[in-house]
Amino acid sequence: MYGHQSAALLPASVPQFFTRARGALLWDADGAEYIDYLCAYGPSLLGYAFGPVEEAAARQQASGDAMTGPSPVMVELAEALVSMVSHADWAMFCKNGSDATSMAVMVARAATGRSKILCAENTYHGAAAWSTPRLAGTLPEDRAHIVYYRHHDPDSLRGALQRHAGDVAGVMATSFRHETFRDQEPAPAEFAWAARRLCDEYGALLILDDVRAGFRLARDSSWEVLGVRPDLSAWGKCIANGHAISALLGSDTARAGAASIFVTGSFWFAATAMAAGLETLRHIRETDYLEQIALRGARLRQGLDEIAARRGFCLAQTGPPQMPQILFENDPDFRIGYGFTDACIRRGLYLHPFHNMFLSAAHDDGIIDRSLEAADAAMADLATRCTDLEPHPGALARLGLGR
Amino acid sequence: MYGHQSAALLPASVPQFFTRARGALLWDADGAEYIDYLCAYGPSLLGYAFGPVEEAAARQQASGDAMTGPSPVMVELAEALVSMVSHADWAMFCKNGSDATSMAVMVARAATGRSKILCAENTYHGAAAWSTPRLAGTLPEDRAHIVYYRHHDPDSLRGALQRHAGDVAGVMATSFRHETFRDQEPAPAEFAWAARRLCDEYGALLILDDVRAGFRLARDSSWEVLGVRPDLSAWGKCIANGHAISALLGSDTARAGAASIFVTGSFWFAATAMAAGLETLRHIRETDYLEQIALRGARLRQGLDEIAARRGFCLAQTGPPQMPQILFENDPDFRIGYGFTDACIRRGLYLHPFHNMFLSAAHDDGIIDRSLEAADAAMADLATRCTDLEPHPGALARLGLGR
Numbered sequence: 178m179y180g181h182q183s184a185a186l187l188p189a190s191v192p193q194f195f196t197r198a199r200g201a202l203l204w205d206a207d208g209a210e211y212i213d214y215l216c217a218y219g220p221s222l223l224g225y226a227f228g229p230v231e232e233a234a235a236r237q238q239a240s241g242d243a244m245t246g247p248s249p250v251m252v253e254l255a256e257a258l259v260s261m262v263s264h265a266d267w268a269m270f271c272k273n274g275s276d277a278t279s280m281a282v283m284v285a286r287a288a289t290g291r292s293k294i295l296c297a298e299n300t301y302h303g304a305a306a307w308s309t310p311r312l313a314g315t316l317p318e319d320r321a322h323i324v325y326y327r328h329h330d331p332d333s334l335r336g337a338l339q340r341h342a343g344d345v346a347g348v349m350a351t352s353f354r355h356e357t358f359r360d361q362e363p364a365p366a367e368f369a370w371a372a373r374r375l376c377d378e379y380g381a382l383l384i385l386d387d388v389r390a391g392f393r394l395a396r397d398s399s400w401e402v403l404g405v406r407p408d409l410s411a412w413g414k415c416i417a418n419g420h421a422i423s424a425l426l427g428s429d430t431a432r433a434g435a436a437s438i439f440v441t442g443s444f445w446f447a448a449t450a451m452a453a454g455l456e457t458l459r460h461i462r463e464t465d466y467l468e469q470i471a472l473r474g475a476r477l478r479q480g481l482d483e484i485a486a487r488r489g490f491c492l493a494q495t496g497p498p499q500m501p502q503i504l505f506e507n508d509p510d511f512r513i514g515y516g517f518t519d520a521c522i523r524r525g526l527y528l529h530p531f532h533n534m535f536l537s538a539a540h541d542d543g544i545i546d547r548s549l550e551a552a553d554a555a556m557a558d559l560a561t562r563c564t565d566l567e568p569h570p571g572a573l574a575r576l577g578l579g580r
Numbered sequence: 581m582y583g584h585q586s587a588a589l590l591p592a593s594v595p596q597f598f599t600r601a602r603g604a605l606l607w608d609a610d611g612a613e614y615i616d617y618l619c620a621y622g623p624s625l626l627g628y629a630f631g632p633v634e635e636a637a638a639r640q641q642a643s644g645d646a647m648t649g650p651s652p653v654m655v656e657l658a659e660a661l662v663s664m665v666s667h668a669d670w671a672m673f674c675k676n677g678s679d680a681t682s683m684a685v686m687v688a689r690a691a692t693g694r695s696k697i698l699c700a701e702n703t704y705h706g707a708a709a710w711s712t713p714r715l716a717g718t719l720p721e722d723r724a725h726i727v728y729y730r731h732h733d734p735d736s737l738r739g740a741l742q743r744h745a746g747d748v749a750g751v752m753a754t755s756f757r758h759e760t761f762r763d764q765e766p767a768p769a770e771f772a773w774a775a776r777r778l779c780d781e782y783g784a785l786l787i788l789d790d791v792r793a794g795f796r797l798a799r800d801s802s803w804e805v806l807g808v809r810p811d812l813s814a815w816g817k818c819i820a821n822g823h824a825i826s827a828l829l830g831s832d833t834a835r836a837g838a839a840s841i842f843v844t845g846s847f848w849f850a851a852t853a854m855a856a857g858l859e860t861l862r863h864i865r866e867t868d869y870l871e872q873i874a875l876r877g878a879r880l881r882q883g884l885d886e887i888a889a890r891r892g893f894c895l896a897q898t899g900p901p902q903m904p905q906i907l908f909e910n911d912p913d914f915r916i917g918y919g920f921t922d923a924c925i926r927r928g929l930y931l932h933p934f935h936n937m938f939l940s941a942a943h944d945d946g947i948i949d950r951s952l953e954a955a956d957a958a959m960a961d962l963a964t965r966c967t968d969l970e971p972h973p974g975a976l977a978r979l980g981l982g983r
Contacts, residue, residue, distance in 0.1 A: 179844065182849050194650060195647045195651060197643045203647060219846065240599060242822055273679075313841045314841040321719075414846055437716040438714065439714035440712065442676035443621060444824035
């Protein structure tokens with residue numbers, strides 16, 4: 178297995194193949210049931226197999242999906258997104274997050290006639306050659322015009338803009354800092370304001386990568402609460418509750434650039450995922466899914482902290498409660514975290530040892546109760562095995578701690 | 581509208597939005613019915629909404645689609661493809677053709693430690709920055725290591741390999757030459773043999789782009805009939821009869837390279853399109869869909885030639901009968917072709933004035949009969965308007981004939 182769903186870097190108990198998903202639950206190929214805190218790494222927002230979205234998708238599928246042209250549902254979906262996302266004046270659809278971020282790079286270059294794209298160091302913007310985290314198969318030219326600034330550091334960003342003044346097409350930012358193997362970090366308002374101001378000052382487009390966090394933090398672009406509107410925003414993951422679609426949204430400043438590039442894909446205009454998206458957006462607008470997910474995330478966080486204290490562990494729980502990162506303090510090679518995750522998975526609780534997780538609206542109080550019970554048992558077990566834990570060889574290699 | 585489904589370059593009568601598709605038929609947003617010779621630009625191989633594939637997809641969708649890991653159906657699909665495609669020892673899945681061709685480029689570079697990819701001039705390998713036909717938004721660095729050779733010209737290919745000896749990672753080739761606005765051209769066996777021999781001589785991987793033609797020319801890689809096996813082949817379009825999935829297949833020579841790169845996408849491992857693909861492959865193996873499509877394509881071609889002769893036109897019909905290109909002789913600015921297409925579309929026959937078309941297994945004799953009737957009426961009409969035809973401004977611009 179390749180890519181982000183490979184179990185090679187995970188504890189030995191983690192299953193590689195799954196046959197069924199419903200609500201907050203997942204069943205592996207051997208029939209074992211899990212409470213799933215990955216939500217397909219984001220796509221399940223309202224819960225797996227969410228009835229109203231599945232019905233809308235099935236209706237559209239019976240009528241037409243991939244056709245010789247798009248369906249009118251494409252226009253409805255674009256209008257829905259533009260009405261919900263304050264900065265957006267137009268929408269273009271594609272399939273995966275990498276399509277949307279790569280398209281943002283092309284639009285920024287076309288709109289400005291400039292080359293450089295500024296990215297925060299070590300930030301994942303998808304697995305295209307210009308951004309994939311592993312360099313195998315890529316060339317220096319793929320990132321010749323990618324310039325890195327220090328995360329959430331206005332001075333570093335300003336320095337990069339100054340060094341390349343007149344040639345910066347766009348500044349990429351993420352909703353919040355969500356790297357693997359480390360604590361998550363909300364975007365400081367001061368950084369977001371500075372990014373907007375600096376982009377205006379240097380004539381660069383501000384691009385917000387909302388692929389991972391979009392609609393899990395807000396019913397708008399994730400920086401809207403900070404009062405900052407990007408020129409372009411990349412969306413994906415959950416905008417159609419699991420159906421394959423992503424989007425690039427833009428403001429009028431980027432419209433001519435967007436209209437000038439040639440991007441396409443055989444399945445980019447397929448109607449079924451768009452109908453699913455339209456129904457997903459309706460639930461986003463009309464229900465309290467967002468507040469519920471945040472509440473349940475907070476309950477989980479508090480419960481885990483209490484269990485850890487009782488069992489003699491100290492957790493580092495970061496990230497928004499809807500997208501928790503659960504690490505252990507004093508665990509430099511992550512052996513405690515791997516041990517905990519392993520013990521949880523053996524008890525039907527699918528947690529991740531180094532990647533941010535995701536809650537869905539199907540993670541109700543009953544699911545949280547069951548999760549805390551399993552976590553308590555796992556931590557009790559972990560406490561008895563603490564001195565026997567070994568670090569994971571893959572994790573050591575990733576951390577540069579290979580022995 | 582952006583991309584290949586934009587109606588901006590097409591005759592005024594061409595509808596932009598469609599609501600329904602069934603078999604060989606398509607309905608636009610105003611309710612008008614068309615016999616569709618684009619098949620969604622390839623994806624519909626067995627006909628739109630083909631029952632057995634839709635049933636398999638719906639069964640999988642009810643069970644699980646995008647989950648936290650892949651379904652076992654991914655293994656079954658990989659095994660099915662590897663058993664059908666002679667050169668293939670492994671398979672990786674993605675969503676669109678561009679994903680598969682871009683992944684091929686990365687694998688070739690990783691496998692060889694070299695940089696250069698040789699492509700035939702003007703060939704479409706997808707809309708990623710290294711290959712999109714319009715340069716807006718791209719940088720010279722995106723194609724710094726793409727080297728162009730003359731189509732089907734072994735001497736040109738040899739020259740390019742010699743000039744970059746020791747640094748050629750891969751040679752891209754297409755099933756057949758299928759550029760827009762020109763006659764199509766089958767791959768000469770001599771060229772295919774030379775490409776294989778030269779790749780071996782210079783240590784480059786031979787990459788066959790079968791995205792457009794795969795499984796419409798053969799039940800194997802398209803060059804298998806020529807006795808030539810590539811090291812990598814890119815697939816997409818119809819391998820799941822319209823469900824969104826593409827694939828890179830490779831031989832063992834490229835296995836380590838493929839395993840070394842990091843590529844992924846939120847929806848690349850989604851199970852529904854894989855279940856649809858498995859059922860599509862079963863029909864490819866077990867039915868005479870291929871012979872039927874070729875027969876119907878030949879009937880259409882012969883019928884159109886007879887009509888044209890009777891109406892005083894001379895057609896240039898090229899490409900395999902399953903993927904016809906229908907142009908007019910002595911039509912340098914394509915005004916006759918546009919006029920014909922326009923007249924056909926007004927009669928419910930959706931033809932394309934400059935892009936290769938696609939037949940599906942649903943294009944039965946009744947559909948061919950109706951198509952020929954409509955084409956006859958369109959050509960009769962065209963004969964009366966021949967002196968009034970104007971060239972399409974978009975086509976003129978594309979052809980560099982702007983006035």
